[in-house]
Amino acid sequence: MPARSFPPLDLRSAIVVRIALAQLQVTSNKQQNIEGAVRAIAEAAKAGARLVTLPECFNCPYGTKYFGTYAEPIPGESTAALSRAAKENGVYVVGGSIPERAADKLYNTCTVFNPDGDLIATHRKIHLFDIDIPGKITFKESETLSPGDAPTMFKTDFGHVGVGICYDMRFPELAQLYAEQGCSLLLYPGAFNMTTGPAHWELLQRGRALDNQLFVATASPARNASADYQAWGHSSCVDPWGTVIATTDEQPGLVYADLDMSKVSEVRHNIPIREQKRHDLYRLVVP
Numbered sequence: 001m002p003a004r005s006f007p008p009l010d011l012r013s014a015i016v017v018r019i020a021l022a023q024l025q026v027t028s029n030k031q032q033n034i035e036g037a038v039r040a041i042a043e044a045a046k047a048g049a050r051l052v053t054l055p056e057c058f059n060c061p062y063g064t065k066y067f068g069t070y071a072e073p074i075p076g077e078s079t080a081a082l083s084r085a086a087k088e089n090g091v092y093v094v095g096g097s098i099p100e101r102a103a104d105k106l107y108n109t110c111t112v113f114n115p116d117g118d119l120i121a122t123h124r125k126i127h128l129f130d131i132d133i134p135g136k137i138t139f140k141e142s143e144t145l146s147p148g149d150a151p152t153m154f155k156t157d158f159g160h161v162g163v164g165i166c167y168d169m170r171f172p173e174l175a176q177l178y179a180e181q182g183c184s185l186l187l188y189p190g191a192f193n194m195t196t197g198p199a200h201w202e203l204l205q206r207g208r209a210l211d212n213q214l215f216v217a218t219a220s221p222a223r224n225a226s227a228d229y230q231a232w233g234h235s236s237c238v239d240p241w242g243t244v245i246a247t248t249d250e251q252p253g254l255v256y257a258d259l260d261m262s263k264v265s266e267v268r269h270n271i272p273i274r275e276q277k278r279h280d281l282y283r284l285v286v287p
């Protein structure tokens, strides 16, 4: 076999980026939820974060009966507040998600703002959370929501980032697509529950990170004892080696992770599965 040549590791390109995962206490008061998010963004920026991720449904209790009431167009009240917060604090804001109203449909939508406050990406949850585990949890987002129909990536000055929302994390092909398109970080605002959270939340993050040799981070709402839906919490970040480098419990708070972006090329160099794929036998086909 001819020797494979790999690009040399350029350690001078090592860049460490602090990100913050805002595990917010989401209540039924939309205004309070928005204010809480804006405060968290300012606090994280002060602590040196360059990107702040909010949880899924940061402005609204998570539940199909709430989506219609809390929904708003984009741009709207919630996303205007995120845009201002991004600009005032000079950070990227990945706005978790909100119920979005567009024409006669509702979507579960993540908006992304750059440090100038410009909207640079919009991701509508592609895979709706429809599951039925008898005696444990039955949930059907499709009762009120429509699915998005596009993967979403955005560029930062520290690399490309792929976005999914919660249940999207269960679909490895989406993560693989992002990796193939050059992403080194995947962000999944999410709200797992007390059945699937303990079983799968960390495992899925580590799986996506290891398979694709990139960083994966999640932001969940904090658990709210008085809510219908009990969120698992445990916002976390996993590095390209599969190690959990930051995590928390179910309480509200900011989780910080310092991402050494050179780890992506280091792990890909040391375990070169990307070059070793048998594309003569299988491949990801994008329609």
Ligand SMILES: NC(=O)CCC(=O)C(=O)O
Binding pocket: 056, 128, 129, 165, 166, 167, 168, 170, 190, 191, 192, 193, 196, 197, 200
């Ligand atoms: N909000 C969601 O998509 C929840 C996904 C979830 O809990 C799962 O197990 O998957």
